[in-house]
Amino acid sequence: MPIQAYGNNLFTEWQGHAGPVVDVVAGREIIDCSVCGFRHVIPLPSIESLQETYATEYYRDEKPTYLTHASEDYEWSTLAFKDRLDIFESQLPPGRRKLLDVGSGPGLFLKYAADRAWDVHGVEPSAQAAQHTRDLGLAVTQTFFGPESAADLGTYDVVHMNNMLEHVPNPRELMSTAADLLADNGLICVCVPNDYNPLQEVLRENAGLAPWWVVPSHHLNYFNFDTLTGLIQTNGFEVIRQTTSFPMELFLLMGDRYVGDETLGRACHTKRKLFDMTLEQAGQGNLRRALYETFSKLGLGREAIVIGKKV
Ligand SMILES: [Zn+2]
Known part of the structure; x- marks a missing residue:
């Protein structure tokens, strides 16, 4: 009240x-x-009230095209997968290649890491997504991640949380649990939407858009680089890297009003994929990475991606 x-x-x-x-x-x-x-x-909401949603309904009702799009996007997605694994491998000695993906979805990051000789395990509440992961021949525990379910998972060199922390009612508890699963100098990699960012606020204040990024039915938490970094540091990590993905608000600022228009939204998504892929194919992957790290330092970009080392 x-x-x-x-x-x-x-x-x-x-x-x-x-x-x-x-x-x-x-x-x-x-x-x-x-x-x-x-x-x-x-x-x-309580964790119990979310279990039904994420165990059966989420991919069926809220994200019916997710698995199809994830497969269509796979080649583009591997750019970010490769970037992350390159950083992990630069920080960890050979022989420390054990990774837990919390909220592993259909298992595509697990697959990419396994193909690169990482020992991987997923945790995923959705029955459909967990089955997709098993169909790829990968190990996944279908459950909600938390102190109780984590007790049987073992110890890891990397815990990866991609687009999951915004969905849960207890991010602080989950970060603490993740820290407990990591061996000394282990890494945490968290990716969440970068919300209330300066370009979103420009569009809200000057272009008459309602705060489209606020979707309380699914996104309970709204992070930016500062608050995500704070959460990670509070749990005993030193932040070693931050970056982002393409600032999708640029399309809105240039007149492509994709909010509420799924077809235009998909078209804009295809353009940003082309941007990333074209730079990569031109041998300018380093430029793409530097550009996104620079955006992140300005608080910009669609996602806040932060990597911490357990100290
Ligand atoms: Zn609070």
Whole structure:
């Protein structure tokens, strides 16, 4: 319940979370939580209430084209996969190649890493996505990641979390659990949407767009580079690298209003893939990586990707 005014925003508390309300979307409040150190929805759903959604409904109802698109995007996706594995291998001695992918989805990153001689294991709540992973011949535990399910998973050199931390009601607990699974000097790699970024705010304030990135039915948490870095550091990691992916807001700023237009959205996605692939094919992969690292230092880019080393 709102208890006091805080600047232009109401200051709200809920079950140990507290902060100014930054948005109300679909009747749900987003607070800049001073307890968690990042923005999230309140009230947060229970883990139990999310289990049915992610075990059976998510890929069937919310993301029916996800597996098809993931396969179509595979060659492009391998650019980011390669970038990440190159960094992991530069930080870890040979012989330390054990990776846990938390929220492994259809298993494509696991497949790429396994093909590069990594010993991989996935954790994925979706029955369909877990089956897809098994069909690739890879090991996956179909469950929600957490302290209890992690007890049987063993120890790893890398924990990878790609587009999962925004979905869960307990990111702080999951980061702590991930840290416990890592051997000394192990690496954590987290990728989440980069939300409330400066270009999104420009579009909201000057182009009349509602905050389209706020989707409280699925995204409970809204990170940027600062808050993701803070979460990682709080759990005993030294941040060694940050980067991003193509700033999709550039299309909106240039007039391609893809919000709510799935066909145009897919067309813009195809263009950004072409941008990345063309640079790669021209032998300019280093330029692409430098460009995205530079964007990330400006707080820009569609995703916040941060790698930490356990110290
Ligand atoms: Zn909080």
